[in-house]
Amino acid sequence: MFVELREVSKRFGSFEAARKVGFSLAKGTLAALLGPSGSGKTTILRMIAGLEAPDAGDILVDGQSVLGLAPTRRGIGFVFQNYALFRYMTVFENIAFGLRAQKRPKAEVRDRVAELLALIGLEELGGRFPAQLSGGQKQRVAFARALAPRPRILLLDEPFAAIDAKVRRELRSWLRRMIGHLGITSLFVTHDQSEAIEVADRIIVTNGGRVEQAGEPIELYRSPATPFVARFIGESTVLSGYGGLRGFEGAPEGASCAIRPEFVRLFAPGEPVQFENSVQEGLVEGLAFRGDALEVTVTVGGFSLATGYSLERPPLSPGQAVKVLIYRLYAFDGDRAVLVGNRLLANGGGGYNFQI
Amino acid sequence: MGAGTRGASGGAWRPNPVARTVLIVLSLAFAFLMLVMPLLVVVSQAFGAGWEAFWRAVSDSFTVKAAKLTAITTVTAVAANTAFGLAAAWALTRYRYRGQGLLTTVIDLPFAISPIIAGLIFILTYGRLGWAYPFLEAHGLKIVFAVPGLVMATVFVTIPFVARELIPVLAARGTDEEQAAVLMGAGFLRTFALVTLPHVKWALVYSVILCAARAMGEFGAVSVVSGHLRGKTNTLPLHIEILYNEHHYREAFAVSAILVIASVLVLAARSVVETVSRREVR
Numbered sequence: 122m123f124v125e126l127r128e129v130s131k132r133f134g135s136f137e138a139a140r141k142v143g144f145s146l147a148k149g150t151l152a153a154l155l156g157p158s159g160s161g162k163t164t165i166l167r168m169i170a171g172l173e174a175p176d177a178g179d180i181l182v183d184g185q186s187v188l189g190l191a192p193t194r195r196g197i198g199f200v201f202q203n204y205a206l207f208r209y210m211t212v213f214e215n216i217a218f219g220l221r222a223q224k225r226p227k228a229e230v231r232d233r234v235a236e237l238l239a240l241i242g243l244e245e246l247g248g249r250f251p252a253q254l255s256g257g258q259k260q261r262v263a264f265a266r267a268l269a270p271r272p273r274i275l276l277l278d279e280p281f282a283a284i285d286a287k288v289r290r291e292l293r294s295w296l297r298r299m300i301g302h303l304g305i306t307s308l309f310v311t312h313d314q315s316e317a318i319e320v321a322d323r324i325i326v327t328n329g330g331r332v333e334q335a336g337e338p339i340e341l342y343r344s345p346a347t348p349f350v351a352r353f354i355g356e357s358t359v360l361s362g363y364g365g366l367r368g369f370e371g372a373p374e375g376a377s378c379a380i381r382p383e384f385v386r387l388f389a390p391g392e393p394v395q396f397e398n399s400v401q402e403g404l405v406e407g408l409a410f411r412g413d414a415l416e417v418t419v420t421v422g423g424f425s426l427a428t429g430y431s432l433e434r435p436p437l438s439p440g441q442a443v444k445v446l447i448y449r450l451y452a453f454d455g456d457r458a459v460l461v462g463n464r465l466l467a468n469g470g471g472g473y474n475f476q477i
Numbered sequence: 478m479g480a481g482t483r484g485a486s487g488g489a490w491r492p493n494p495v496a497r498t499v500l501i502v503l504s505l506a507f508a509f510l511m512l513v514m515p516l517l518v519v520v521s522q523a524f525g526a527g528w529e530a531f532w533r534a535v536s537d538s539f540t541v542k543a544a545k546l547t548a549i550t551t552v553t554a555v556a557a558n559t560a561f562g563l564a565a566a567w568a569l570t571r572y573r574y575r576g577q578g579l580l581t582t583v584i585d586l587p588f589a590i591s592p593i594i595a596g597l598i599f600i601l602t603y604g605r606l607g608w609a610y611p612f613l614e615a616h617g618l619k620i621v622f623a624v625p626g627l628v629m630a631t632v633f634v635t636i637p638f639v640a641r642e643l644i645p646v647l648a649a650r651g652t653d654e655e656q657a658a659v660l661m662g663a664g665f666l667r668t669f670a671l672v673t674l675p676h677v678k679w680a681l682v683y684s685v686i687l688c689a690a691r692a693m694g695e696f697g698a699v700s701v702v703s704g705h706l707r708g709k710t711n712t713l714p715l716h717i718e719i720l721y722n723e724h725h726y727r728e729a730f731a732v733s734a735i736l737v738i739a740s741v742l743v744l745a746a747r748s749v750v751e752t753v754s755r756r757e758v759r
Contacts, residue, residue, distance in 0.1 A: 172656055192660050199660045205653035209675035218671075219661030270661055 122181075123148035123306050124169070124274060129178030131164055138164035140330040141178070146308065146323065151300050153321035154310045157353070161330040162310045166276050169308070170197045182273060198267030198305075200277040204259045206251040212238070212262050213247035219270035237265040240299070256284045257292055264299070275300070277309035281316060293320050314354050318342070326350050344460060348453040351379040357451075358426050365422035366447055367401035368463030377453040378461075385428035387417060388444040389435040396446060399465035403445035405437050421445045516737055523734035526727055534731035542708045543716035544735065546627065550699075550712060551692040554631040558688055559681070562639025567673075569640075570647040571655075581644075587636050595633050596701025599626055622704030627712060630698040635688045642684035643677050650676045679754035683747065690743040694736060 122145035131139040138161040146152050154162040167173040169180055171192030179186050187195050207215050216237055220230045238244045241261040251259060260280065267275060280296065281289045297320050300307050311317050317324050318338040325335040326349070333353075334346040345351035352359055357379040364372040372378075387403070388394045403421035408430075410416075415430040417437060426445075430437065437443065452461045524531050534540065565584060569577060587595065603609050603620040613620060620626045654676075658668040674681075696714040703710045705719065713736055720729035 170660060172660075192656075193662050193664070195660075197660055199657065201653050201657060203653065205657040207654055207658075207672055210671075218658065218663070222658070222661055222663040222667060266657075266661070 122146060123150075123183055124308070125181040126165070126169075127179045127181070129165070129168060129175045129180060131161075131168060131173060131175050137161075137330045139168070139175070142327070142330070142332050143178075144325050144332055144335045146306055148306055149304045150322050151297065151307045151320065152309075152323040152325060153317035154308060154325050154327060155314060155317040155353075156312065156327035156333075158312055160327040162312075162327050163278055165327070166278055166308065166310050169274070170199050170276055171195050196270075196273040198270070198272035198275040200260075200263045200267050200275070200280055202279040202282055204251075204263040204283070206259060206263060206266070208251050210250075211247065212243065212249050212251070212254070215251070215262060216266045216269050218266065223270055233269060237269055241265045255288075257288045260284060260292060261295075264296070268303070268305070273306070275305050275307040277307065279311060280309055281311070281313075296320065318354070324354075326353065328353075345379075345451060345458045347456055348377070348379070348451075348458050351451040351453075351458045355381055356427070357381045358424075360424050363422075363424070363450065366424070366450075367422070368399050368447060368465040369450065369461065371464070372452070378450045379453070379458070380426055380447065380450045382416070382428045384448050384450055385419070385426050386446040386448065387419060387428060387430060387437075388446070389437055390442065392435060394444050396466055399463055400444040400446045403443050405439050405441045405443055407439055408437060419443060419445055421447075519730055519733050519737055522727065522730035525730075530727060531731045531734070534728040535735060537728070539708050539711070540713075540716060540728075540732055543711045543713045543732075546624070546711065547693060547713040549624065550627050550631045550695075551689055553628045554635050554692040555685055555689050557628075557632050558635050558639050559685055561636065562641075562643055562684065563677075563681075565640040566643035566647050566677075567669075569644055571652060584637050584640050587634050592634055592695070592697025593701055595698035596630055599630055599633075599698075599702050621702050622706065622710060624710065626702035627699055627710060630702045631692050631695050634695050634698050635692050638688035638691060639681070639684040642680050642687075646677050646680040647673070679750060679757070683750050683754070686743055686747050686750065690740060693739060693743075 125145040126143050128141040128143055129139055130137075130141055140161075142161070142165055154165060156162045164173060168175050169187075171187070171190065175188070180188060182195070207218065210218070213234055216234045217230050220233055225233075234247070235244075238247055241264065243258060243261060243265075246254065246258065251262070254262065260283075264280075277296075281292060284292060293316060309320070321338065323335065324338055324341055326333040326341065328349045334341055334350045341350055341354050345354060348359075351357060359377060359379050361377045362372075362375050363369055363378045364374070364376075366372075369378075388400065394400060401421060403419045406418040406420050406425060408415050408417055411429075414432060415437075416427055417430045418425055418427050420426075426447075447463055448466070449460060449462045451458045453459075523534075565580065569580060600621055601607050603613060603626065605621075607621075618625075620629065654672050655668050658672045663671070694714055695712075696718075699712055700715055700718070703712070703715055705711060705715060707716075707719065711719065713732060717729050717732050717736075720726075720732060
């Protein structure tokens with residue numbers, strides 16, 4: 122593994138920012154540290170960079186501990202949340218800064234900066250000052266500046282937070298393409314699950330200073346290991362005491378679970394009902410248009426569940442009786458989440474089979 | 478419906494015309510009586526007997542010596558406090574440690590302490606009765622009633638100027654850019670010179686100007702440690718006092734005019750700096 126954290130802990134006063142954090146990244150991976158604010162993800166990033174020192178544990182890059190290395194010598198490219206471009210220097214000077222700090226020959230500096238300006242598509246703007254750039258342009262410059270000295274690892278702190286929603290989507294795919302093209306091992310921090318899922322090859326979910334789960338985006342979605350991941354990744358409704366749901370009667374008293382919208386299937390009056398003996402009666406509580414489908418809230422077994430409903434199917438209205446089938450759910454067992462299928466279905470709720 | 482109609486009906490807020498006139502007249506009259514007129518008197522008295530008399534007073538050898546001494550103390554004090562101010566502002570905004578609050582308070586001390594006490598502190602420390610005197614005596618050093626004492630008293634009085642101006646600017650800028658520089662391999666000096674200094678450039682120039690103005694005119698603390706040795710330890714303000722006490726009014730006013738003109742130049746420099754720095758907001 123190229124980057125490896127071993128039981129890294131850090132506390133600020135009484136606040137535990139990192140508790141025995143451990144994960145590893147293969148060379149060339151683009152990974153996301155995903156978690157709510159205060160979950161310790163930025164602290165982890167800053168410890169890898171050397172801007173904070175861990176209280177315990179070890180951080181290895183390419184098999185060697187970097188804790189004894191000053192930030193200057195770790196070979197880290199860092200993109201700050203607000204970019205931290207040097208505002209009294211031009212774009213050219215910003216990108217050249219790291220190379221000049223390493224006392225590279227003038228010609229090399231000039232060529233490398235020109236190469237990076239071309240890479241980020243801002244060849245014409247080398248003479249501008251940061252204040253004369255748009256948010257997206259600033260981000261590209263920050264990216265180029267971090268890459269200029271050819272770092273071993275690229276770290277990005279909330280790289281899209283300061284950009285408006287429209288440009289953000291564009292930049293996400295741009296950054297993904299760029300990093301893929303360069304093949305540099307990268308780790309970015311985000312609190313936005315859709316951003317992590319879209320951009321990263323690998324996601325490390327943090328919560329309360331701990332790593333909840335690490336894996337490929339689809340793996341986290343399909344088999345969340347903890348109740349937190351089940352709730353945090355993807356949409357889901359969390360219920361407590363779900364034994365009243367048909368097919369899940371054996372549930373322990375008061376146990377909680379999470380149900381994703383696609384786990385719930387509605388049959389409108391008049392529609393042929395599959396798995397006749399596995400369904401139960403429900404009432405349509407509300408309908409909301411979600412652009413390409415309806416989101417239906419349905420009351421079943423005393424709970425409110427949300428699910429998608431195609432516009433092509435028979436119309437529904439609030440107060441209408443429908444049949445509801447729940448294929449499966451994530452049952453919470455202490456700090457674990459377990460996929461449980463509807464036991465009345467022939468194949469026990471079926472695997473969760475979708476492929477990409 | 479025009480704005481005037483609404484004003485007449487009492488809908489829009491309008492300054493009370495009477496209050497407005499009274500306030501303007503009062504503040505102008507006050508500024509004239511207290512600030513402008515006395516300064517004009519100084520200048521007119523200084524030149525009252527013509528250029529020649531003015532020149533004679535100003536080119537008097539004791540005056541020239543006093544002016545040189547003032548220049549020396551001012552330059553030294555400004556240099557010392559610029560170095561200290563930068564270091565203190567950096568130390569207070571870039572690191573966290575115990576005693577930070579104490580340093581902040583200590584920097585402000587000279588603002589709160591009367592200059593005469595500032596002077597006495599040096600007499601009591603380095604003077605004939607001071608604890609450091611035997612050591613100084615043994616090494617042939619003179620501080621009190623000598624130039625080093627004047628410089629030290631001036632430094633003391635002007636300590637807060639640079640640090641106080643830089644601390645809020647540095648604090649507001651944050652440390653991201655400096656961290657970015659360090660991660661790219663820049664050392665402390667490069668980071669300081671290329672990243673930090675440009676941020677505080679104008680605040681620094683501005684505070685140096687104010688510090689110089691204050692150092693030039695310092696009277697109280699300097700008066701205590703000077704010993705009033707004519708041609709040796711008299712700065713311009715002290716020289717003016719002596720001339721005045723000896724009833725050489727015309728000469729006193731002429732020398733005062735030098736300080737007044739210097740102050741006006743400093744104020745002009747200050748407003749130029751303010752304008753330029755405001756224009757350069759990138």
